[in-house]
Amino acid sequence: MGDTPTLAAEQPAAAASEVVVRRGVRLGVDAGTVRVGIAVCDPEGTLATPLETLRRGAGDLDRILALAAERDALEIVVGLPVSLSGREGAAAAAARDYASELADRLPAHLGERRPQPVVRLVDERLSTSIAAREMRAAGVTSRRGRSIIDAAAAAVILQGALDAERAADRPPGEILRGRT
Numbered sequence: 001m002g003d004t005p006t007l008a009a010e011q012p013a014a015a016a017s018e019v020v021v022r023r024g025v026r027l028g029v030d031a032g033t034v035r036v037g038i039a040v041c042d043p044e045g046t047l048a049t050p051l052e053t054l055r056r057g058a059g060d061l062d063r064i065l066a067l068a069a070e071r072d073a074l075e076i077v078v079g080l081p082v083s084l085s086g087r088e089g090a091a092a093a094a095a096r097d098y099a100s101e102l103a104d105r106l107p108a109h110l111g112e113r114r115p116q117p118v119v120r121l122v123d124e125r126l127s128t129s130i131a132a133r134e135m136r137a138a139g140v141t142s143r144r145g146r147s148i149i150d151a152a153a154a155a156v157i158l159q160g161a162l163d164a165e166r167a168a169d170r171p172p173g174e175i176l177r178g179r180t
Contacts, residue, residue: 028158
């Protein structure tokens with residue numbers, strides 16, 4: 001009985017072939033002109049889920065930073081809406097400005113915490129369309145869905161970043177450094 005061969009499916013994967021995503025909670029942000037969707041991932045960096053939708057304006061940046069502090073976030077991933085051709089237009093410029101404001105406020109809001117989380121911009125092409133399609137497939141009506149579509153889009157953005165990191169063995173996108 002001790003001589004029974006182990007099936008290949010039962011054998012552990014070789015350590016060298018495993019791609020490991022950095023451990024740590026991340027927040028995903030879909031910054032629209034009216035609402036801001038927020039998502040969060042588990043500490044293992046495996047699964048992104050919608051968290052909440054904020055009204056854009058007074059207090060939204062502070063709420064995101066409070067969530068980052070509460071969850072001891074590794075980073076805040078902000079979607080960069082580039083066109084299908086890869087060009088950045090007005091929406092991308094607005095997302096860059098929003099992400100820059102977050103990065104600028106991190107040290108003041110989170111103090112001397114080390115390591116300090118970073119703000120990372122990642123390509124979010126079609127994230128809202130994907131989220132809307134998934135919501136419809138789940139039976140969520142467009143009227144009811146408006147309040148949660150942005151958080152779902154943030155989850156699509158964050159999941160895309162997690163999957164891209166797993167595939168490339170390095171974090172995707174561009175880190176924004178705050179003013180010092």
